[in-house]
Amino acid sequence: MAIQDLNQEVLNLVRKHYPQIAERPLQEEIAQVGKIMQFRTGEMIMDFGTYVKIVPLIIQGSIKVSREDEDGNELFLYYLQPGETCSMSFTCCMMNKKSEIRTVAEEDTVLIGIPTRYMDDWMSRYPSWKNFVMLSYDNRMLELIRTIDSIAFKKMDERLLEYLQKKAEANQSRTINATHQEIAYDLNASREAVSRLLKQLEKEGEVELGRNRIELL
Amino acid sequence: MAIQDLNQEVLNLVRKHYPQIAERPLQEEIAQVGKIMQFRTGEMIMDFGTYVKIVPLIIQGSIKVSREDEDGNELFLYYLQPGETCSMSFTCCMMNKKSEIRTVAEEDTVLIGIPTRYMDDWMSRYPSWKNFVMLSYDNRMLELIRTIDSIAFKKMDERLLEYLQKKAEANQSRTINATHQEIAYDLNASREAVSRLLKQLEKEGEVELGRNRIELL
């Protein structure tokens, strides 16, 4: 492939945000086939049942991953951050399966989209890509197990606090902009329960409440 | 490596139970380094916090995978069946991490244990091994998501029925031998709740109850 097909911007982004992707030829291949994509806060990137055509390398922002049951009940799973990728994409695309999850931009997000057809080949040819993929799978599994721990073993107040902390981290800000109803959806709880628990947390000095706003202390 | 190092029994087992592991040289490498291991019903194969030294290819029986929190509350996650492997093992060993899960033989179980040091190399050299590993990760992720669905969205009666069905499938028998207390542990529920729900299921004609025994109808 001619050198002018290589996107210098993508190359720089990969080098900066993905130091573990070490092989130069791999970096260059990514720069040749990767496309920079941008999503605004709240924009849906992928929904349940859609086919995945790209694997995302997240550069900036963060992505909320969630799950929904047949009755429309929703449950937040985890955030993807810069330097991470979506493990679900790998096999989704490698086996042409529909997505099991929904991903929505939590903030304005920039990512490099890599067409899925390269995945397989790179896994065999580039050890650092293989490691990256495996590590990513492992992190996601761990995250899912943590989620299971939360739901199975913890009560709503603890889950709520954890949720707020993760959300604050994903947004890199102690201030969370969300309504109680939105939080309730993510935790698969009722709005009233969330309101009451938040008031409780406020009394305990953990948070400060405002309209559409929660300050972590 | 000399041909006499090749364990013919292992070779045959791999060919029979893992047709997707297609490359002959890979089959032979497995036969050279894999060890047949046996576990009795109830025997613990791996506990939380232990280091994993082998990747198991399950040949016969089934393995129960579960999770425990710091207070000793337990939660059943899923069963591993012949033809499957433990995804947790891959990265656990590749990154020398402690196990996050506990595995116990649900029935008398036979598996081929492969020392973890070969994993990485085989991933690059054998496409069918790479596919096997990826597929295995994907299946486990799906299973974890199903578990999350169950805990988050379903009530105890539904979870109990699902659990009984999975357990019957793992044991290849409509009759389940377990006390209500054991089931309660697996579902992170109270023994009394399980007893009452089982009675309910009996009234509805779903099961027949005996001492240490539940018959699925």
Place this chain on the structure above:
DNA sequence: AAGGTGCAGTGATGAAGGTCACAGGAGGGG
């Protein structure tokens, strides 16, 4: 300024399931 809309707070009530207490039956060992 007036009214509308969406968000937050709160009480009442009920269902699911945990906890405690105890009874009764099955089965095994001496």
Place this chain on the structure above:
DNA sequence: CCCCTCCTGTGACCTTCATCACTGCACCTT
């Protein structure tokens, strides 16, 4: 056969959280 232990069944009560109903406030629109 008797006793002991383990398993199961059941009633009473409590906590957590969902649901319903309603209030009041903040902010926006006109």
